[in-house]
Amino acid sequence: MNARTLPILGGLAFGALILANASLFTVSETQQAITLQFGQPKNFFNIDGTDPGLKVMVPFIQQREIYDRRILDLTPSGKSEVVTADQERLEVDSFARWRIVNPLRFYQAVRTEGRARDRLTSLLEASLRRVLGSAQSTDIISGRRSQLMSAIRAEMNREARTLGIEVVDVKIRAADLPPANQERVFERMRSERQQAAASVRAAGDRQAQEIRGGADRERAKIIADAYNQDPGFAAFYRSMQAYEKALPPGTTIVTSPDGDFFRFFNSRGGGSGQQ
Template identity: 40%
Template sequence: MNQKALIGAAIGVVVAGAVTLSTLFTVHQTEQVLVVQFGKPVRVITEPGLHAKIPFIQNTISFDRRLLDFEGRSEEVILGDQRRLIVDTFTRFRIVDPLQYFQTVGFGEAAIRARLSSIVPSALRRVLGNEPLLSVLSEDRARIMAEIRQQVNAEARRFGIQVEDVRIRRADLPEENTQAILSRMQTERERVAREARAEGAEVAARIRAAAERERTVILAEAQAQADIIRGAGEQEAIRIFADAFNRDREFFAFWRSMQAYREAFGEEAQARLVLTPDSEFFRFFREIPKDVRAAEAR
């Protein structure tokens, strides 16, 4: 009798435990739970802690309440200036309405990722289709991404999710466009280099012209100063010769004749003179000036 009572008590404990486990459940702080009864949603539990449900009739479906990531595939987009751009994006979203999410998507994340794989590229094409390449690569990029996020969020809200951010991870030009742009950049750089060289040559020509003009002015001023000094020197020499000549004209004439004899008959003289013996040039060979005779007499 006691054995049957123990077995019954054990069965009761097991049944009670099973009922308890089927009744009580825990909601983690990173989760939100949807209680369904025969496949139909009954209530949403967002508060973490211990909760209860009808055992064996109601079930729970957990949804992550944290930020979820979605990385889209590379998309080729035509920009507003008709340039092509290959864009990689990533999206961050969270489930804010588990009931609506369950009714429109289901309970898995794969379905919402499939929806986002069409929503994000569509918004990306709509927005970037009105923007030039320079805007995408400039400070306007933040404004463009905010507009894309707004459009994606407007479409994704009907699935019970909220899009927190959409970012362009990478934006590349197609290979054929890259080569064309590189060629244009090289041509532009060469044009700028030619302009810089031309401007440099022009500046150099101006500097050389100014230096040549300054050199000419300096040489002219120096030549004028030299002519003035030379003229003054010649004037002084003439004055000295005149004073010497006026002091003793006969001796000056003799001295000048001696200078002429030295130049005409010196060792380095190459000239030949054909003169008569009584020529005035040989006057001092025939007679000695009085001053010279007086000097010899002393």
């Protein structure tokens, strides 16, 4: 080997290195990739997570796009202002989780994760306003929040699918009233709860009256049947009730002992001279 061949070998080695770098690439277990030739898709790699590793493409003619297969976070920088169905203004702090499910469609629609996040942020904002705008503030603050989040996710997915994206989850971390509105809304919520409690109590009172009325009617029937079977006992029982009402403990009464009122004290049968 002479001095003239060394530069040639060095140049060939450098060219081979450039060629290898342009034609070989690696796709990890958490990635998926497509190769394109003149803008048209040629090959897909590790879309379902089964073929990661070293991949080959035609250098200088084909290009590769590598995307994440994992679930990604979307956290808007600020809170969203929402006007609810009962005209209350809420400040909503939310976030979403998403993933790329169709890398070709993703490439054609947004191409980069940064642009995808911008589109998803707009979708989240619009979906929050539409779904929460049709709900009552009390449902958002303390009631049907899980159902509302499912509705927001479904609405986002209707457009996200056209971007090759699936929205996996949407969460509302906080839905707060502006400080100026809090006391007024909480007072209204207390009033609604008090009205509901009063309605339940009224229904209970009506039911109790119906039960008492039925019991009184049954009691009167039993007593009437007893009176019909034994008139003497009926007279005795009525007199005992009269004594109980007329002579509470500590009562002093002055009357003739042979009067009609006290006839059962003189005779077991209620008549004079009967024993």
